[in-house]
Structures are given as C-alpha cells and as structure tokens.
Amino acid sequence: MSFTRPTFRHPGIQPNEGGYSRRDYEGLISTLCAGCGHDSITSAIIQACFELSLPPHRIAKLSGIGCSSKTPAYYLGKSHGFNAVHGRMPAIATGANMANHELIYLGVSGDGDTASIGMGQFVHAVRRNLNMVYIVMNNGCYGLTKGQYSATADKGSRSRKGAANLLESIDLCEMAIQLGAGFVGRSFSGDKEQLVPLLKAALSHRGLSFLDVISPCVTFNNNPESTKSYHWVREHREENSEVDFVPFRQTINASYKDGATEAITLHDESVIYLHKPQAGPSITDRRQAIDTLEDHKAKGRLLTGVLYINPDSQDTHDILNTCQEPLNSLGAAELCPGAAVLAQINEAFR
Amino acid sequence: MNRIERTNDFVIRFATVNGSGSASANNLFARSLFRMGLAVSAKNIFPSNIQGLPTWYEVRVNDQGYLARRGGVDMVVAVNGQTLRQDYASLEPGGYFFFDSSKQLPEDFTRGDITAIGIPLTLLVNEAFQGNRQAPLLKNIVYVGAVAALLDMDLSMLEEGIGRQYAKKPALAESNLKALQLGYSYAREHHAGVCLLRVRGGRRSDEAIMMDGNTAAALGALYAGATVVGWYPITPSTSVIEAFARYASRFREDSSGRMRVAVVQAEDELAAIGMVIGASWNGARSFTATSGPGISLMNEILGLAYFAEIPAVLINVQRVGPSTGMPTRTQQSDVISCAYASHGDTRHVLLFPATPAECFELTATAFDLAEELQTPVIVLSDLDLGMNEHVSLPLVWEEGRSYQRGRVLSAQDLAALEEQGEKWGRYLDRDGDGIPWRTLPGTDPDRGVYFTRGTSHNEYSGYTEDSGEYVKNMQRLILKWETAKLKVPQALVQEGASVNGPGVICYGTSCPAVEEGVALLEQNCGIKPTILRLRAFPFGPEVESFLQQHQPIVVVEQNRDAQMRQLLINECGIAPAALLPFTLYDGMPIASRDVFAGLRQLFGDCGLLELNSLPRQGESV
Numbered sequence: 001m002s003f004t005r006p007t008f009r010h011p012g013i014q015p016n017e018g019g020y021s022r023r024d025y026e027g028l029i030s031t032l033c034a035g036c037g038h039d040s041i042t043s044a045i046i047q048a049c050f051e052l053s054l055p056p057h058r059i060a061k062l063s064g065i066g067c068s069s070k071t072p073a074y075y076l077g078k079s080h081g082f083n084a085v086h087g088r089m090p091a092i093a094t095g096a097n098m099a100n101h102e103l104i105y106l107g108v109s110g111d112g113d114t115a116s117i118g119m120g121q122f123v124h125a126v127r128r129n130l131n132m133v134y135i136v137m138n139n140g141c142y143g144l145t146k147g148q149y150s151a152t153a154d155k156g157s158r159s160r161k162g163a164a165n166l167l168e169s170i171d172l173c174e175m176a177i178q179l180g181a182g183f184v185g186r187s188f189s190g191d192k193e194q195l196v197p198l199l200k201a202a203l204s205h206r207g208l209s210f211l212d213v214i215s216p217c218v219t220f221n222n223n224p225e226s227t228k229s230y231h232w233v234r235e236h237r238e239e240n241s242e243v244d245f246v247p248f249r250q251t252i253n254a255s256y257k258d259g260a261t262e263a264i265t266l267h268d269e270s271v272i273y274l275h276k277p278q279a280g281p282s283i284t285d286r287r288q289a290i291d292t293l294e295d296h297k298a299k300g301r302l303l304t305g306v307l308y309i310n311p312d313s314q315d316t317h318d319i320l321n322t323c324q325e326p327l328n329s330l331g332a333a334e335l336c337p338g339a340a341v342l343a344q345i346n347e348a349f350r
Numbered sequence: 351m352n353r354i355e356r357t358n359d360f361v362i363r364f365a366t367v368n369g370s371g372s373a374s375a376n377n378l379f380a381r382s383l384f385r386m387g388l389a390v391s392a393k394n395i396f397p398s399n400i401q402g403l404p405t406w407y408e409v410r411v412n413d414q415g416y417l418a419r420r421g422g423v424d425m426v427v428a429v430n431g432q433t434l435r436q437d438y439a440s441l442e443p444g445g446y447f448f449f450d451s452s453k454q455l456p457e458d459f460t461r462g463d464i465t466a467i468g469i470p471l472t473l474l475v476n477e478a479f480q481g482n483r484q485a486p487l488l489k490n491i492v493y494v495g496a497v498a499a500l501l502d503m504d505l506s507m508l509e510e511g512i513g514r515q516y517a518k519k520p521a522l523a524e525s526n527l528k529a530l531q532l533g534y535s536y537a538r539e540h541h542a543g544v545c546l547l548r549v550r551g552g553r554r555s556d557e558a559i560m561m562d563g564n565t566a567a568a569l570g571a572l573y574a575g576a577t578v579v580g581w582y583p584i585t586p587s588t589s590v591i592e593a594f595a596r597y598a599s600r601f602r603e604d605s606s607g608r609m610r611v612a613v614v615q616a617e618d619e620l621a622a623i624g625m626v627i628g629a630s631w632n633g634a635r636s637f638t639a640t641s642g643p644g645i646s647l648m649n650e651i652l653g654l655a656y657f658a659e660i661p662a663v664l665i666n667v668q669r670v671g672p673s674t675g676m677p678t679r680t681q682q683s684d685v686i687s688c689a690y691a692s693h694g695d696t697r698h699v700l701l702f703p704a705t706p707a708e709c710f711e712l713t714a715t716a717f718d719l720a721e722e723l724q725t726p727v728i729v730l731s732d733l734d735l736g737m738n739e740h741v742s743l744p745l746v747w748e749e750g751r752s753y754q755r756g757r758v759l760s761a762q763d764l765a766a767l768e769e770q771g772e773k774w775g776r777y778l779d780r781d782g783d784g785i786p787w788r789t790l791p792g793t794d795p796d797r798g799v800y801f802t803r804g805t806s807h808n809e810y811s812g813y814t815e816d817s818g819e820y821v822k823n824m825q826r827l828i829l830k831w832e833t834a835k836l837k838v839p840q841a842l843v844q845e846g847a848s849v850n851g852p853g854v855i856c857y858g859t860s861c862p863a864v865e866e867g868v869a870l871l872e873q874n875c876g877i878k879p880t881i882l883r884l885r886a887f888p889f890g891p892e893v894e895s896f897l898q899q900h901q902p903i904v905v906v907e908q909n910r911d912a913q914m915r916q917l918l919i920n921e922c923g924i925a926p927a928a929l930l931p932f933t934l935y936d937g938m939p940i941a942s943r944d945v946f947a948g949l950r951q952l953f954g955d956c957g958l959l960e961l962n963s964l965p966r967q968g969e970s971v
Contacts (some may be wrong), residue, residue: 055795056795057791057792057793057794057795057796057799058792060632060791060792072801073801073813077799078795078796078799079791079799080789080790080791080792080799080800080801080802081800081801081802082628082631082801082802082803083801083802083803083804084624084651084654085650085651085654085804088620088621088624088650088651090621090624091580091616091620091621091622091623091624091625091628092624092625092627092628092631093628094580094614094621094624094625094628095578095580095624095625095626095627095628095629095630095631095632095634095636096628096629096631096632096791097628098577098578098612098614098625098628098629098634098636099577099578099628099629099630099631099632099633099634099636100632100633100634100791100792102792103632103791103792120617120618120620120621121617121620121621121624123617124616124617124621128614316612316614317612320609320612320613320614321607321608321609322608322609322610322611322612323604323606323608323609323610324606324608327577327578327610327611327612327629327634328577328629328632328633328634328790330575330577330610331575331753332575332752332753334604334610335572335575335577335602335610336572336573336574336575336747337572337573337601338747338749339747339748339749341601342569342573342745342746342747343744345569345745346559346744346745349559349560349561350385350558350559350560
C-alpha cells in the first residue's frame, strides 16, 4: 500500500527561485518504521532539491532493493523513478545517464544493496565516475529480511538480537575515494544541518558524488551496543568541518566562527566552503583523505562531512568523449549511415 | 589407386597450430575462392587458447551453391605435428594427405587408400627466408601456394588478395608473394597431376558478400541507431561489439570530433544488461552482445525488463555450455533458456538469423520490435554464424527506412490527452492489443511522470499488491504476446512435393545443411519434404498451420535436448509424437551429409521410404 500526502499547504509558504513549492519535491507518505533514519534522509533530499530550485522533472531517481530503496517513492513525486532489482541500481543509472546526460541522476541504495550484492556495480560506477549522486542509507543491517548484519556492520557491533558481528566491516567512503569518486562525504540522518548542504554540494558536483549516510534502523539495530545506533553515532561522531554550499552566482552571507576555511570551486562555478576549527588536511588530496579516515577509525571516532573532492574529475561522458546532444535525442538522420554507405561496406566484403 | 576426382566440389581441411598465423593464410585461400566466383564455406574450429593448441580450418567448395559444411575431408593440409595421426585418419578414401616432408612421416602411416603429398615446407621457408623474422608466418603462405598448384588454381586471385592485405606494407607484400610462388612452384615441379581435385573460376556474383555474422549484426545495430552499448567480453560474441565500435568510430563522429555513441565495457553481464535497460528506459536504443553464460547472468534483469516493459536488444551468439574449452565450439543450445529467461512467468521474443544478411536485418528489426513491444528481444546467432565468414546476400538498408520507436508520448501528446479528459496510465491497455504507452524521463514538468518497478503496479504504475490488479496485468502481458505473434518476422516455407506430406523444421545455422540434406533426400530417396525455416519466437499462425498440415515432421537442431521441438510442443499444443527430433550437438558446424543421413533414417522409420533407398548395413553416406 502507499498513501498520498494531503496537498494542503499554508498559503503563505514561499516558492523557490524556480517557482516550485516544497510540495513539488515531496512524494508519497513513507511506509517505513516510525523513527527510521531513512525518512530523515528523504526529508533532507526534498529540502536540498527545493533549495537548489531543481526542476523536479529533470531529476531521475533510482534505487535497488531494500528499505532504503523504497524511499524514492517518498520524495520527488514529479520525477521519473526506477526501483530496480537488488544491487543493480548503478548499472541502470549508468545506462540511463549514457542515454541522456542532461538529467540529474539521484541513486539511493542501502548497505546490503551496495556493500554486498551490489558491490561490483558500486565499485565500477565509481571507477567510471558516473555523473550521479549515489546515496547509501547505511544502517549496518538488512531491515526487510529482519535484521541480519550487512557488510558495513562494524566488527564487534551488536544488533538487537545480541550476537556480535564477527566480520570486518567495509568502509564505503574509503573505497570510493580509492576508486576515484569525484566527491565523497559521510553524514548522519540525525543531522539535517550537515546533510542538506552536503546533498546540495553533491548534487552540484559533476562526477560520482558518493554519500554514506549513517541511518539507524530503529527496529533491528538501534540498541546502544550497535555502532549504527542513534546513541552511538551521536556519541562518537566528529564533524571535520562545517559545510556551506554556495550555488553559482550567489554570495556568502553567513558569518563564520574562527578557524580555517577551504573553498572548492566546482565545475559549474558553485563553491563549497568548508569551515574547520583549525587548518587540517586538505580535502582535495586523496591520500590525506584516506589517512584522515583511518586516523579517526583508530581513535574510535566516526568522521563526517565532506571527506574528499576532486573538482576536476572527468565523468563517464568526458571519458567516452560523447557528443553534446543527449544520445536519446538523436534520430536516424544523425545515426544511420544510409544505403550508399552500406553499398560501400558490402563492396569491402567482396 | 583410387583418387577423388572432382572439380569445384570438395572439402579441404587445414590442420594448424593456433597463434601461428595460419588463420590469415587460410582466410586468404577461402576468400580467393570466393572471388573466383565459387560457392565456398569456411569453418574455423579453434580452441580456448591464444597460442599453441590445435586448430582446423575447413574449406568447402561446391558447384551447386550449397553453403553448409558437408562432412568428410577430401584433402587435409597437415602442418600440425600434434594432430598428424588424427588428421591422417580423418581423410576420405581416395583423399589427399598434404604434409610437411621436412620430417618423415611415421612408419605406420600406411593407408593404401589415400595419396600422400609431401612438401618440405620448413626446409623451403628456412632456405628462402633465412634470418627473416616473418619466416614462421610465411610457411603458411607457402602451403597456400602449394595447395593452389595442386588444385590447378590460378594464382592471380591469391596475389591480389595479398596485395590488398598488405597494401600499406609493400615489404611484407613482397615476401608473402615470394612465399606463395615458392610453394606453388615446388608443387608444380614435384607433384604435377597427382591431385585430381580442381578449381575452375566461375562467374563472380556482383551481389554476394563474404562476411561473418557478428560484423553483420554489429552493422545492423549501427544502422538501427543504437547509441548505448553495455557489454562484457565473452567468446564468441566479443567481435560483435568490436565491430560495432570500429564502425561507430567511422560513422558516429560528429563535426566536433565527439561520438554519437557510448560503448561501456561493463564489469559483468549483470551490469551490461542493466545498462541496456537503463538506457532504453531513458529513450536511447541500446543493446548488448553475449553468449549463454552471459544470458544466465542476465536472467534477473531480463525478468525486470519483461515486467516493467522496457525495450532491450540482446545478441546471443550461442556456444557450447559452461566454462572453457568446448565453449569455443558452436551450438544452438540456449533456445529454452532465452525463451523463458528469468523468474516468474516470462516469455521473450527471439529472432533466428541464418545468414549474415539476416544477422543485419534481424538485428535492426530487433530494435523496432523491442520498442514497439516494449520488451527484450534476443537475436539468437551462434558461433558458426557469428565468427565464420559466410557467403551471403548483401546487407540491405532501404533508403528512407525509418525507426519504429513504438508508443512514446511527447509533452504535446500528454497535453492533448489531458485536454480530451483522458487519464494516461503507464500500463493501461488503451489500444486493446496489450501494448501500453510510455513516457521518457524529463518529458514534461507536470504530466507523464511514473515510477518504474517490477510486478507490483497497477495500470497507472501505482504501487499495489492487489491480487486482482496483478492478474489483470499478467493477462494483458499475454495479450501483448499474442500481438507479438503478428509482428515478428514470419517463418519461411520451402514447398516440398506434397502439401500435406512430410516436413522438416529448422532455424539458424541448421538451415543450409537442412536445405542440402533435403535435396539429397530427394535425389537419393525420392521424397521431398516441405521445409519450414523458423525466424522468430513467438510462433506465428503460419507455424501453427504448418504443424497442422504436415506429417511427420522432423525438427533439426544443434543441441541435445531438441529445445526448439520442446518449445513448439509447449507453445503450439502439439502432440509430442508428431514432432521427431534430430539433433547434432558435437560442437562442429552441422554437416549436410549428417542431416541427410538423419532424415533418411527418421523418414525411413516412418515407412516413408522405399526399402532400396535405405542405407545397407555398414554403408556410410
């Protein structure tokens, strides 16, 4: 079952620059468990798209299978959506993106969908630096099949069932950095203030923007012994910087606390400002980014924020040198060499 | 001693070592025969290996235009020590054993019914090309020259071929021409008149081409406007994509030097098919090429595409089963796995090309069908068709032929619908033929948006787990399947002696062997069955009426389990006893002699043949 939202809104609500109301970015009412972290991410996605004034119909939302992959029904009701099969969202997104590079591709996946069954597709979509936002709603367990550990569950972490996870966990952010993603960030579903600007920056970056969002499973994995619980994440989280995303042609009007500010200009001239308590490792250095993650892990801390950006990365279309027009807009006139050419081809085989 | 004496009608088998450069020499030989105007068929029999294992190249010339593999070998060119004994034994009585006499034959090579022809290939080459690094390669050209002399063949066509091949490398052309002449002169001098096999130039057809099916399929996809390719390398399909990419680099570059195509090498076949349906969902024409193991991996997404009704074109170049080794041999053994690929109730449209011209035509058609029917279409080629060069009618693209893009609503269409007060539904059967209308992402800000998912949707693509809605949708998919029966290419009938007499059903690469086998049956046994050449699944009404009309019917195919026969029984509700299986599945391209023998046996068992036309005990055909 799915439930539509009431359409009534306060008449005083202001539309965004594109003339869209927040309602235009919403979807159906969520059927996930009450308190599920995924719903907060849904809400952050709606907020980020609204704030960026993206035309909803120019976004394609895709997902795999799992609790997380159900969420596209709950946001962007005016966007085409594709609920694929388990672990195969990246390939579908790749094909879709190849067909039309002008749309924004927003892929949502879970830790099971990405770190286990879809690991191959995740890895290679990142390697190709596909121009998309790839969000993993990471709760360390399989919710829809009732709480089995996933490959991102930390070693020693205990879910509600009590037995400790004995296997090493996979750090998807570290992998994404190593594999050449252009933009890598980690956040927490419980921190909308961080998540919304991160999403906005990710949506504006050209190339693969990977966001690992720790999103507790309130039903199976939210006990204090779980490292994916609200409690644990709040206790152990460390923000590497305050993120501010400034779209193209806008000026900063916020004031910042003392510290160091790193500004990264994206492909479309938007700027990401990272405000750090003190000058730290550069976010555009791949090796430093991985070291920083490992350092925090060693200290038992969960590092969040923008972890790595390569503002000059080439996306799949750049690499393949495809044409300006979307491939799905081309017709026989551009694509078919015609009968006369075929006659020449035939001749070469005589 | 008896020597086979025939002009323009024999089989030569080259037994060589792979990776030794023999392939291009053998190809030069076969293509030269073709250019002399002869009906030639060439079969490359190769191992799963890059260098060092045995490989064979079988060339058949035929004066009646038959293009199937015949079976039997009249001359073997034995230049591979590893298989010398096997090659010696494979010769027909009266045949010719061409060997490298630089080394003596083993003493027990004592067949009295064949003629041994020794040419000291290694010695000749070493002497003539001392210090030339190309010497091992040139040895292949020396045997081609010698064979040409033995067959009393005009050298000019071979020389022309070498000239074409090395147009940009004159030094190589020179040494190759020298090697050719070397073998030719030696054989002339030492073995004049020994071989009674002859070639005589015929009238060259202005029309025919000699091409491999994979190149033809690639061109079909290029002409049909494919722009997105997701693929994973697998023999024998790899050359489809390689050829596509090669032609695309010639014909798909725009004025700014950018490509009107995206060829993405995937991480596996799961991703390859995922890319195809992602692109097709988004309105590009997209395809993949693969083989049986790839189809197995693609099963899950094929089911999704079937239920979500997304076009997809797959070219399955079939081969022998799993793993490595025999998989570089040909078979038609993915019929069932493709017809019903995936979980749940699924059926897929299949096309069965038999020639390169059909590989081109049916691949192009596959794109139209996939979009018109909004479903995957699988072109079932095979290793024999895909990787061997076949003499074929030319590829044809009618000027002005347009793409049939199927039911896609534009923003204007959507506005017009709304004006008429009509509510669009992604899975709504508006036209009564089971085919719905779709929209592409990004079409319109306010209309036509839908959410794509597998089975759990109603007519308006809303999520539902309602049983009634599910059954209704499944019934519509069956109606769409019925519509498909009238849209797919029809089966072709070659009339026999009687409108309700015996019949033979074949498809793909079995067809040339069946046509010849049936002709042999008529000549030798006096019966002429009607042939039905299947070109597509689902089976159209013409197939149903053939099954009703003819009796008995033999289904000839290259797999163990008579898969097409099973499909016919299953889909057409025909009694199993009415369809007799005849299967050849040893991995070799099907041979007309074997088909003839099989048909004679089966029709004989049915009491259709006079006793005296049946084979006597121990007689071979």
